[in-house]
Amino acid sequence: MQLQKNFSLRKHNTFQVDAKASFFTEVYTLEELTEALDFAKDKNxxxxxxxxxSNILLTQDFKGIVIALRLSGISEQRIDENHIVVTAKAGxxxxxxVRYCTTKNYGGLENLSLIPGNVGTSPIQNIGAYGVEIKDAFHSCKVLDTLDGSVKTLHVEDCHFGYRDSIFKNSEKGRYIILEVSFLLTTDHHQISASYGAIQQQLEQKNIKNPSIKDISEAVIAIRQSKLPxxxxxxxxxxxxxxxxIPIEQFNILKRNFENIPNYPSHQEIKIPAGWLIEQCGWKGKTLGNVGCHPLQALVIINSNGKATGQEVYNFSSDIIDSVKEKFNIQLEREVNVL
Ligand SMILES: Cc1cc2nc3c(=O)[nH]c(=O)nc-3n(C[C@H](O)[C@H](O)[C@H](O)COP(=O)(O)OP(=O)(O)OC[C@H]3O[C@@H](n4cnc5c(N)ncnc54)[C@H](O)[C@@H]3O)c2cc1C
Incomplete structure (x- = not known):
């Protein structure tokens, strides 16, 4: 195990904020991971x-060991004429x-093209985009249970996936380290998910009537590149x-004051786009010091000039939360993991 001390994490978080880890190591095998965990235990x-x-905000130095998972490799297991299980290691x-799968014409993950991060993290918040979440194609994952050091396999019913949610983020937070994830994908008779407005527009522009897996992936990539920094x-x-x-009753009250409030039904409740709420509070495109709200997508906070500290970003996000609460009486929740 190669240990680095007082290590800058600037290049290891997509917010590009500078924070230091007392120790940093990269692990390529389960044995190296176990060694790093033992080191942490021994040194308390x-x-x-x-x-x-790509889903963390470092607001201070980390007084411990950061273990970067670099486990790699992809394998396949044919299930039947129309299905294959593809397994990728966490790193x-x-x-x-996703590109590996779309190139082989395996269907199921194409709407999730160009999401940053690693395979091992994908189940944690059940990553989703353009009408699809990983739970839709999730088969199982292999985890290290830090309670007893055993390696276990968890299936979809064990993971309690919800909107940007799973046991890994909630009831079992911190317990499991995900080592590899398997997806059940189609090899033929694909279920194309193209109902999302922006995808339809992209396909129409290219005059594509019967999109392939690759067409959907390319449409998603084009949309993401045009909208996200x-x-x-x-x-x-x-x-x-x-x-x-929010509950339907709360939504009905809001609708009286904000006629055009966008909304989507979500399991007997109503989902409101946070970007709209933030925009209505005047944040879209606004910059304070080194931090800003993206001019095209209000849901995205940016390190405007590369000089922001994590604490500045955090304070900026708190101001947004306060103003949305004041105007709409809705409590926004951070999706990003704050350290
Ligand atoms: C430009 C941009 C666009 C994005 N778009 C989307 C989107 O469309 N949809 C979406 O859902 N997300 C989106 N995200 C968020 C992000 O890409 C995902 O949450 C992604 O899964 C994070 O992966 P990561 O490997 O970078 O996680 P990290 O930031 O490294 O880690 C996130 C958390 O997971 C934990 N963790 C990491 N790996 C493991 C593991 N193997 N086992 C256990 N715990 C682990 C970490 O300790 C940390 O708490 C976007 C991010 C960016 C920057």
Missing amino acids: LSYFILGGG ENWHQF DPQITGNAGSFFKNPV
Whole structure:
């Protein structure tokens, strides 16, 4: 195990904020991971498992060991004429993995193209985009149970997936380290999900009537590139907040004052786009000091000039939460993991 001390995490989080870890190591095998965890235990240090760093906000130095998971490899198992299980190790880059699948014409993950981060993190918040969530194609995942050091396999029913949610984020937070994830994908008779307005527009522009897996992936990539800031250039972590889900009674009261409030039914409740709420409070495109709200997508907070600290970003997000609460009496929840 190679240990680095007093290590800058700037290049390891897409917000590009500078914070230091007392110790940093990259692990390529289960044995190295176990060694790093033992080191933390022996030294009485806390540890943090790092994937691609695209869903974290570092507000201070980390006084412990950051363990970057680099486990790699992809394997396949044919199930029947129309299905295949594809398994990727936790350290595989998510988009490269999706590309691997779309290139082979395996269907199920194409709407999730270009989401940053690693495969091992994808179940944690049940990543989703353009009408699809990973739970729709999830088969199982192999995890290290830190309670007893055993390796277990969890299936979809064990993971309690919800909107940007799972046991990994909630009831069992911190317990499991995900080592690999398997997806059940179609090899023929694909169920194309193209009902999302922006995807339809893209396909119409290209005059595509019967889209293939690759067409959907390319449409999603084009939409994302036109709407979202590239974290390689402008520091950000994608959607900073979850879309709030409120009771119907509360929604009916709001509708009296805000006639045009956009809304979507969500399991007997109503989901409101957080970006709309934030925009209505005047934040879209606004910059305070080194931090800003993206001019095209109000849900995205950006490190405007690369000089922001995590604490500045956090304070900016708190101001947004306060103003949405004041105007709409809705409590926004951060999607990003704050450290
Ligand atoms: C530009 C941009 C666009 C985005 N768009 C979307 C989107 O459309 N939909 C969406 O859902 N998300 C989106 N995100 C958020 C992000 O890409 C996902 O949440 C992604 O899954 C995070 O992966 P990561 O490897 O970077 O996680 P990290 O930021 O490294 O880690 C996130 C959390 O998971 C934990 N963790 C990491 N790996 C493991 C593991 N193997 N086992 C256990 N715990 C682990 C970490 O400790 C941390 O708490 C976007 C982010 C950006 C920057």
